[in-house]
Amino acid sequence: MLSLSHHDRGLLHLLVLLLLAAAVASRGDDDTYAVSACRSRPYLCGGVNISYPFYLASDDAKAVPDHDGESYCGYPGLAIICDGANNKPVLKLGDDNYTVSGIDYANLIVSLADADAAGAGNGGCPVVDHNVTIPPAVRLSLILHSVDYLFFFVGCSFGPEAEPAPKPPKPPTIKPITCGDMDKPASMTLVLPRGEVPPGDWSSACRQIFEVPVLKSSIPPDAQDPVWRKDGYGKALRAGFQLGWDRSSGGPCGQCEQSSGKCGYNRAGEFLGCLCPDGRVGDGGSCRSKGKTAIIVGIVAGTLFLCLGILIFFSARKYAWLPLKSKDEPRIESFLQKNGNIHPKRYTYANVKRMTKSFDVKLGQGGFGAVYRGNLHDGRQVAVKMLKDTKGDGEEFMNEVASISRTSHINVVTLLGFCLQGSKRALIYEYMPNGSLERYAFNRNMNSENLLSWEKLFDIAIGTARGLEYLHRGCNTRIVHFDIKPHNILLDQDFCPKISDFGLAKLCLNKESAISIAGARGTIGYIAPEVYSKQFGLVSSKSDVYSYGMMVLEMVGARDKNTSENSESSSQYFPQWIYEHLDDYCISASEIDGETTELVRKMIVVGLWCIQVIPTDRPTMTRVVEMLEGSTSNLELPPKVLLS
Known part of the structure; x- marks a missing residue:
């Protein structure tokens, strides 16, 4: 049962809505006049x-002013300015103008194309100076399957080729834009497709970094081609x-719209009425109801x-049965409004x-709820994770939306x-x-032909390492996942691994090293020691490194059924056992194949190395990637004593 005070608030809210509906009915003629002038x-x-x-x-498409401001037929934020001087349609997103090259209503x-780039004609070296920002109120979203990205690195200066250097050395294959005054070192600008961006701390080398969507078809397979680099990227921007x-x-x-009408809004984005095909304003927001009879019925129904x-109201005061919204919904809504330019599309x-x-x-x-196809x-297939009624203050939901929305x-x-609608998330x-x-590497009961090969497991291990390296270093905001385990590594149609489930993740500033958390978080068997107790060290991105190491060792042990069934290895802590039998295991597991053994x-x-007890003894994920991509001859075993 809910408390009486909660019910009073909910019921008073309901009564206020009903009274407002009656007030709207009383001023129906005014709104009818406003929306009738909106012809679209x-x-x-x-x-x-x-x-x-x-x-x-x-001016010729605007309605006459009313007490709510000017009205229009169409969705909020979709006003197009016809530039008379250039005879080009322009759509404004946030503070930036974009030329409209076509609209497919079917x-x-x-x-769209950036107005500055589109205005450069067929020549010139356009340089974008902003990211594409779609305001939350505008019902537009990127069509992801047709999109790739160009990165503009502005005001770059690089360190020497030799390491260490405070800034990353300039890759020899990357050429700056040389156009106008762009050949000056202080204003060096690079443009690269997303797939051509080398690893490194670019934010320390470049004054600004902009990420611009373009059509995937406009980027050639070889984006280092001199001809494309001269004017091809400009064509991609103009496309x-x-x-x-x-x-x-x-x-x-x-x-x-279901009754074939057009929606009328005022400048504040509030719905005013429905303009019907025959020119009349639909009664009750629909073109189906007509005439005075419908008005009378509406008044009676409202009463x-x-x-x-x-x-x-009085019944609920006595019996207290009216449900309310979840208590943490206002907090989540406030969070979404503050981060409106970050989170993805919202669905009902x-x-x-x-x-x-x-x-x-x-x-x-899972424990969080169920996943549906x-x-x-x-036509794109998606996985829809329906969250259970969450406990706490909605932190896991906000973590997931905030952290993963910052990644690419x-x-x-x-x-x-x-989706956030009442208790539905x-x-x-x-x-x-x-x-x-x-599903593939840890199911003891599946047939041997469904086991992943060592080569495929290695590809999954190195792909997961690259994803973690990106979260720790490549994002504008550093992300520590805190729940790396096989269940949270998803595989696409080509078995390319993708890190998922950011419900326990923490966002932190780039320069932060230690992280403050309340209580242990993660899955038993993969949680780093310092997450349990501060005596082992500070909680940081090295906690993800530990979880990754435990997952990789479990992949190794689960892949070989003979090892998992061996009484000696099964009765001993597996990392300790594998340390003592490393050479013999590698040869037997790979069936004396040199490449597989490596x-x-x-x-x-x-x-x-990753599961060392002291966090500072573990490598970073950047070093992990280097070790996996390098030769085994340069790999040394860590101290054995730290494994106990």
Whole structure:
């Protein structure tokens, strides 16, 4: 049962809404006048047809002013300015202008290009000086399957080739843009596709770094080609990128569009009414209801609802049965508003039910809830994680949305969207057809032909290491995962590993080394000693290194059934046993294949270094990648005493 004071607040809220509805009905004529002036006439600008839900931001397409400000037909934020001087349509996102090159109303796609780059014509060396920011209120999102990225590194200066250096040395294959005054060292600017960006701390070498979406088809396989580097990247910028939008599915605008109407809003983004195809304003926000009879019915229904609300109020005071929103929802909503330019697309619970066909296909079940297979409107498969009623203050939900939304790496899973509606919470990820690493490398009962080969396991180990290195060093905000384990390593159709489940992650500034946490977090068997007790050292990114090492050693032990069934190894702490039998194990596991023996030895030695008890004795993930990519002849075993 809920307390009476909570019910009073919820019921008073309901009554206020009902009274507001009555007030809106009383001023219906004013709103009808405002939205009736909103005609959303199709308009041709630069060969682009501007139609609903876009609208022309010019005097002849605006409504007459009313007490709510000017009104328009179309979605908030989709005003297009027709630049008369250049005869080009321009859409404003945040503080930046983008030229509209086309709108596909059938597939709900708008094609944009940075206005400065588009204005450079066929020549010049355009340099982008901002990231693409889509305001939360604008119903547009990137079409991920068609997008790649160009990175602009501005004001770069590099250290000497020899190490160590305070700044990374300039890669010899990377050439700066030499255009205008761009050949001056102080203003050196580099442009690279995402796949061509070498590892390193670029933020210390360059004054600014901008990430710009472009069409994947505009980047050639060899982006170092001199011809492409001279003007090809400029063509890629002028070709632009694509955004998609969803039709309204709920609320008064959804009802309006389902009845073939167009939604009218005021400049504050508030829904005013529904403009019908015959020119009239739909009664009750829909084009289906007509005439005075509908108005009378609406007034009667409103009165009955008001009476019902009063009855509910007094009944609930006596019996206390009206449910409320979850107590942590306001805190999460506040967090999402403050980080509006970071988090991905938000879906309603109705959207989630539709994309999963009412949760028809379950992919898995965990302590957090269940995962279902679904499809977005463009046909892409997704995995929808429905979270249980969470305890605490919603920290895990906010962690997941905040941390993974800041990432973009081939070895980190992509969060495509989320749902927060009352007690319903969902996270929508790219679909991983091969499930988790646990399914392939740790299932004792599966057939031997389904076991992953040593080569594939090694590829998974090094891919996971690269993903962790990116989280620890490559993001604008450093991320420590705190729950690296086989279950959280997902595999795509090519068995490329992707780190997932950021519910326990911590965000920290780039210069931070130690991390403050409340209580141990993670999964037993993978948690670093310092997370349990401060006597082992400070909690830091080295805690992820320990979990990674335990996972790699478990991959080694689980891969060879003979070892797992050996009475000696099964009765002894496996890292200790493998340390004492390293050479014999590597030869037997690889069946005397020299290359495979080297892979197995690398995985074991790296795993043993990673699980050192003292955090400072463990390598960084950058060093782990170097060890895995290097030769075994340079790998030394760590001190044995630290394994006990």
